[in-house]
Amino acid sequence: MPSALPIADPAPLDGALPGFAGDGADERTFSVYLHVPFCRVRCGYCDFNTYTATELRGARQDDYAAQAVREVGFAREVLDRSGVPQREASTVFFGGGTPTLLPADDLVRMLASVRDTWGLADDVEVTTEANPDSVDADYLARLADAGFTRVSFGMQSAVPHVLATLERTHDPERVPLVVEWARAAGLQVSLDLIYGTPGESIGDWRTSLESALASEPDHLSAYALIVEPGTKLARQIRSGEVVSPDDDLQADMYELADELLAARGYEWYEVSNWATDTAHRSRHNLAYWQGQDWWGVGPGAHSHVGGIRWWNVKHPAAYAGRISEGSSPAAGRETLDADTREVERVLLLTRIRDGLAIRDLRDTGRRAVAGLIADELVDAKAALSGTIVLTRRGRLLADAVVRRLLDD
Template sequence: MPSALPLGDPAPEDGRLPAQAAAGAEARDFGVYLHVPFCRVRCGYCDFNTYTATELRGVKQADYPDQAIAEVRFAARALEASGVPGRAVSTVFFGGGTPTLLPPGDLARMLAAVRDTWGLTPGAEVTTEANPDSVDAAALRQLADAGFTRVSFGMQSAVPSVLATLERTHDPERVPLVVEWAREAGLDVSLDLIYGTPGESLDDWQRSLDAALACAPDHLSAYALIVEEGTKLARQIRRGGVAEPDDDLTADMYELADAALARAGYEWYEVSNWSKGPGHRSRHNLGYWRGADWWGVGPGAHSHVGGVRWWNVKHPAAYAARVLQGASPAAGRETLDDETRRVEDILLKVRIAEGLPVAELDRAARPEVAGLIAEGLIDGAAAIGGSIRLTLRGRLLADAVVRRLT
């Protein structure tokens, strides 16, 4: 697969974590991510750890839920052996791949394993990603009945030519239907969009925004297309068959989206995410950006507990072999030092609307604040109040702001 795992230290077979992982755990939220690594087709731009039927090398998709449940149980034993106090799970996120390629009953069993192992906090957020063509009304009702609270649909675009370039196979006319079915089931709805696709015009992007807003989702994500090395799209661009994304046009698209969403009553809370008020933000993703703890279940999934980060083997066959032996599926791990954690905190917290406390900046970086205000990259009033908060221009240049502050 195109994406690669990072280098790191060996991970012990019993999954035990260093002592620092337990320190202060009671004060941190705990989430669970369950990766479902299956897709019907591989989209040309995608470098996620996903597999079509022809890439599974004898692994059966139907066996996967039991393997994931085995890792959930392994995780509980490993955390307990490491002295990490037991905590109820505040967010659960099924991502992929396409989680809803599995029957709703299998997703329900995986969620039940999390609930039975750790418990869920009152009002826990439970999300699954879905393609518009991978669910129907009955499936969404089953998911809601099982305890799911939220569904995130991969809409990407409302323009057939843009979907064709991305190699997305769903009919854009189906999106309003699945949103309506999700609403009827009592689920919160998020729509994911991609902008900056080669050949996409501003008018195309406006059409996609209009179509998404007509569905009145609770939450909307809009991500600039990144051409990842090793993907089919990268090869097409290198050969000259597809034009490279235009950075200036992509910036115009972001500004267009931010203005349209603000007019429709959405507020940005992270550079690429908007919601209908704080109650509809993705709490699971906020946990990532705030440095919470989470255990990632599944092939290639990443985890983080108390400054210890690890990642699982990528292929479903290697993953199955490990979990069925009762061994850790981790391929490697790293224990973050204080400086790495400080830099990562800046990188992540700068991206969210609540901002980064100025007090968390290194003394050498604090003189940069005045210059960033003068350049219109961070909000001056917020900085006076003690928080680094990006302006619209700052969101477009977030990476440059982070470099200045680290």
């Protein structure tokens, strides 16, 4: 089952934001996230807001692009009415689900609506997620011609038995082919990997890393498998059908990834993300981590503008109903108070290589820095320059670092 949405205040049907949402907007970037909630099959580990054909309850994939375009127009009206300055989109991200289950022309139409509504920055980053078996060369070329700049392939593993446990359907031998097609189209390439799958050995993980590196992606993400409550994988572990991921093994896998990637010239810029250089970092994800503004389009999509966070109704049928009525698709929202914003700022900025300015910490956080250096969790040289930057050990214990910065 998909994860539950947060409990918060109901969102107004007209979507209006408080007047202060626009304060300081000119100092923040604006991004657009477009959620495409469709998948051919539901992977056993996944708790994202996704739906297979049998779960749509009358909602139709072929109507979806038109619904998303209507929400983009609605978003412009809400921001205008709420006095939030309109800004060009600095990044656009199509996530899912599997966005590339839709025809390429549907994604192109959705991007065109963002361009027509807000404009795109001259250096805009436009990314779509894709499964290796959901695109071909013509599809990728069509996206590139329309202004997409980047594709993120869900590789996950190069080892068949690991893919089978994850219930991924693609042939690992297809990954180099889709990377070649993307490059021929002029797209930047990111590969997403998962480590710590039940039954995956350190040798399996090395095979996946070396296979990914052989394709020379511009960017690579590596996420530890998290067993989310309510997923098929959680039930399999509870019944003893598969073993639970091992924390110590996952730590070893992370260290191996960082070693191999660093040896090949990739720099970590967020705990789970590496890039060949700063130009190939995911600027869209950096916007999230840095607390910028974004509007999330689609079922279950989250938005954040000026300290107001809200999220849409989850099911595609409910979303379609709200859109057809001309009312806000938002299900709930919250206003982030000063303490919540501080916790999130410390939590997110410590995860990125650019780090967190020590001068911006509260007194308790500044007092914790010396101990974190002594425990080899924070880079001493960076701290002398006034910035909290995690060591490799610190990245493995990032949550503990944050607790000490907030609570000591």
